Amino acid sequence: MQKNLKGKQNDPNGILSMKLLDRLVLQTFLCICVIPGAAQKGYKVQFRIKGLKDTTCLIANYYGNGTYIKDTLKVDGSGRCTFTAPADLPKGIYIFIITDRNYFDFILNNDKRFILETEVSNTLGKMTIKGSPENSLFNDYLKFNKQEYDIIQNIQKDLDKHPKDSTFVKTLTDSISSLNKVIIRYKLNIVKQYPDSFLAFMINIMKEPEIPEIPVLPDGRKDSTFAYRYYRNHFWDDVTFTDDRTLRTPVFHTKLVKYFDNVLPQSPDSIIKEADLLIGKSRINPEMYKYMVWFVTRQYENSEIMGFDKIFVHIVNQYYATNQTPWVNETVKKEIIKKAAKIEPLLIGKRPPDMIMQDTALHPVSMYNVNARTLLILFWDPDCGNCAQEIPKLKDFYDKNRDKYGLEVFAVCSDTSLSKMKNYIRNKNMNWINVNGPRTFTGNFHGQYDISSTPVIYILNKEKVIIAKKLTVEQIGKFLENYYRKTL
Numbered sequence: 001m002q003k004n005l006k007g008k009q010n011d012p013n014g015i016l017s018m019k020l021l022d023r024l025v026l027q028t029f030l031c032i033c034v035i036p037g038a039a040q041k042g043y044k045v046q047f048r049i050k051g052l053k054d055t056t057c058l059i060a061n062y063y064g065n066g067t068y069i070k071d072t073l074k075v076d077g078s079g080r081c082t083f084t085a086p087a088d089l090p091k092g093i094y095i096f097i098i099t100d101r102n103y104f105d106f107i108l109n110n111d112k113r114f115i116l117e118t119e120v121s122n123t124l125g126k127m128t129i130k131g132s133p134e135n136s137l138f139n140d141y142l143k144f145n146k147q148e149y150d151i152i153q154n155i156q157k158d159l160d161k162h163p164k165d166s167t168f169v170k171t172l173t174d175s176i177s178s179l180n181k182v183i184i185r186y187k188l189n190i191v192k193q194y195p196d197s198f199l200a201f202m203i204n205i206m207k208e209p210e211i212p213e214i215p216v217l218p219d220g221r222k223d224s225t226f227a228y229r230y231y232r233n234h235f236w237d238d239v240t241f242t243d244d245r246t247l248r249t250p251v252f253h254t255k256l257v258k259y260f261d262n263v264l265p266q267s268p269d270s271i272i273k274e275a276d277l278l279i280g281k282s283r284i285n286p287e288m289y290k291y292m293v294w295f296v297t298r299q300y301e302n303s304e305i306m307g308f309d310k311i312f313v314h315i316v317n318q319y320y321a322t323n324q325t326p327w328v329n330e331t332v333k334k335e336i337i338k339k340a341a342k343i344e345p346l347l348i349g350k351r352p353p354d355m356i357m358q359d360t361a362l363h364p365v366s367m368y369n370v371n372a373r374t375l376l377i378l379f380w381d382p383d384c385g386n387c388a389q390e391i392p393k394l395k396d397f398y399d400k401n402r403d404k405y406g407l408e409v410f411a412v413c414s415d416t417s418l419s420k421m422k423n424y425i426r427n428k429n430m431n432w433i434n435v436n437g438p439r440t441f442t443g444n445f446h447g448q449y450d451i452s453s454t455p456v457i458y459i460l461n462k463e464k465v466i467i468a469k470k471l472t473v474e475q476i477g478k479f480l481e482n483y484y485r486k487t488l
Contacts, residue, residue, distance in 0.1 A: 041087040044113045045106070047096060049079045051120035058097040059083050064291060065253040067095060079120075087112070091198070092248020098123075105142070107134050109198040109245075138199050141190065148183050152176055202249045204238035232263055241278065244287035256295055268310040271300075275315065290327055293319050297336075306468060307348045316340035346450055351465050352458070356442045357412065357435035360422055365410075365435050368464055373406025374480065377458040379437070379445070381414045382424040384454045391428050391455070393473040398432060405480050406462075412437045412445060414454060 049057075052075055059071040073081040089108060096116070097103040104123040106116060114132035118124075124143060129136045155172050162168045187207075191200040209231050214222045239246065239255070246252045264270055275296045282288035293315070300311040319325050321337050328336070346352055354368045355377075367377070378394065380387045394409070401407055409432035413421045416438045425434050437445050445451060449458070459468040459476070468479050 042112065043083070043085040043087070043089055043108060045083045045108075046115045047073070047079075047081050047083070048115070048117040049075065049098065049120050049123070050118070050126075052079045052098065053077045057081065058095075060095045060097060061090070062093050062095070062248050062250045064247055064295070070094070090248060091245050093198075093202070093250060105138075105250075107132075107138050107198045109134055111135065134197055134199065137190070137194060137197055141187075141199055144186060145183070148179055152179055155179075198245070201243075201245065202251060205246060205249060205255060206251050207238050209234035209237065235259055235263055236278075241281040241288050241292070242285045244285050244291075247287065247291055253295070257299075260296075260299060266305070268307050268314075271308075271311050272314050275311065276318070279319070290325075293325060301339075306470065309343050310347050313340045313344050313347065317344075342447070342450060345448075346458075346466065346469065348466050348468065351463070352460070353448050354442055355410075355412065355435070355440065355445055355448075357437060357445075358439035359433070359435050360418070360425065362439075364441060365433060367410050370408055370410055370433060372408035373462045374408070375460040375462075375464065376407065376409045376476070377449075377460065378409055378411040379414060379449065379451050379454050379456040380411060381454045382417075382420045383415070387455045390473050391430065394457075394476075395428060395430065397473055397477060401477065401480075405484065409433060410435070414438070414446075414451070 047057075054077055055075045057073050057075055058069055059073060060067045060069045070085075071083060073083060075081045085108075091109045092107075093105050094108050095103050095105055098120060102120070102123065104118070104127070111132035111134050114135060115130040116132075116135065117128045117130075119126040124139075124146065127139050129139060155175055159169060159172050187203045190197070191203050191207075194200050211227050211230055214226050217223050236259075239252075260271060260274075264274055279289065279292045279296070282292045296315050297312065300308050300315070303309065303312070316336055317340060320328065320333055321340075325333065344350070354366055356364050356366045359365050367375075376394075376398075378391075380391060398407060398409055409430075411430060411432055411434045413424075413434065414437045415421055416436075418436060418439075421434070421436055424430075442448075449456070457469070457471055457473075457476070458466060459471070459479070461467050467483060468476075471479060
């Protein structure tokens with residue numbers, strides 16, 4: 001099937017959305033010697049691509065959110081080439097790649113020997129298949145999807161031309177809705193008629209829960225949260241976490257991301273509970289288990305969302321630190337555990353280590369001894385351009401809200417030069433607690449507070465417990481307003 005991978009508008013099956021070769025993860029390819037007799041049990045797929053000759057093409061497979069090269073095939077002068085593999089080749093969706101813009105998908109599952117013939121200029125439309133009912137079904141599905149998708153795209157173009165004509169817009173949106181229903185019925189019919197096919201297996205992964213009629217509560221009102229609860233509770237109904245063929249589809253990873261990013265409540269505790277549940281479901285299959293642990297680790301290791309580092313720390317403590325990730329290299333595992341151990345004391349809800357440092361008069365000042373309802377810890381540097389922009393904003397916020405929030409600032413300068421620090425404080429009128437980080441009695445603050453750049457702000461409550469971190473000055477006011485509204 002020909003696909004333009006520049007954007008989703010040219011990808012009616014939602015299979016790929018960027019240049020294929022940019023996503024390919026190159027693996028060392030090991031040549032497999034075919035033992036006489038064993039070849040009969042393995043895979044043999046013959047290709048003929050009219051219009052292609054005397055070149056090489058690639059065979060790749062989907063795996064999670066990537067595509068992996070499996071083999072390089074030499075195409076002869078008549079456009080023919082053959083892919084052979086042992087019977088234990090992992091089953092799933094594979095890709096025949098002509099160029100990064102011209103390729104087609106095929107299934108390797110139960111059918112072991114078959115022939116695919118097509119033309120280089122129209123791989124989907126001209127495809128013929130011999131010896132593989134599963135791939136014939138798959139090809140019909142792809143053609144139907146493209147046909148309906150093209151119709152929807154044309155309707156969308158008409159919508160874009162008449163955005164203010166409400167009657168016209170309603171007619172066209174109704175048409176799109178009807179077409180989508182036709183597509184859904186088509187897919188569900190495949191599942192019903194061919195339940196054991198790989199295509200049915202993949203459609204079940206894509207399937208969305210169908211919300212039943214919303215029940216009425218005893219007081220006569222409709223249950224406003226029913227639809228969400230039902231959707232969430234039935235999101236994985238038709239997906240198995242014990243069959244690693246799931247990983248070799250282009251749809252499972254996308255569904256995982258949607259579930260964790262858009263379906264689950266975006267709180268660390270909710271995500272941790274569900275992550276453990278899904279990882280537990282996958283344990284029976286080593287490949288699925290490995291992928292699920294990797295997915296959650298990767299998803300939250302460097303999350304930009306405040307507080308989500310708790311998820312990463314939990315996964316590391318629960319699985320890596322307890323020797324439940326045997327596939328991870330020991331050196332890599334140690335680094336991951338070390339990183340989590342560094343982050344853990346700085347999680348929201350934790351009391352971070354004390355900092356005792358000298359002030360501008362060389363007197364020791366303890367962060368723990370600062371009496372404040374709200375304590376902002378500011379890590380800054382005199383030569384930091386961002387600090388020059390943020391500190392005046394913080395100064396303005398501090399002066400206006402000091403009494404409102406019982407605010408104090410414990411500002412840690414990272415520069416060793418006391419004179420440079422004093423000049424900066426004087427010029428910026430930093431009328432709060434100022435200490436020099438290198439002149440410390442409590443160790444290196446960079447490691448203790450995970451400071452690799454400046455400025456960085458932590459917010460502590462009166463018990464010196466972290467309630468927020470790494471916010472911009474613009475975010476501090478809204479956060480404190482919401483925080484104290486909830487705690488009053």
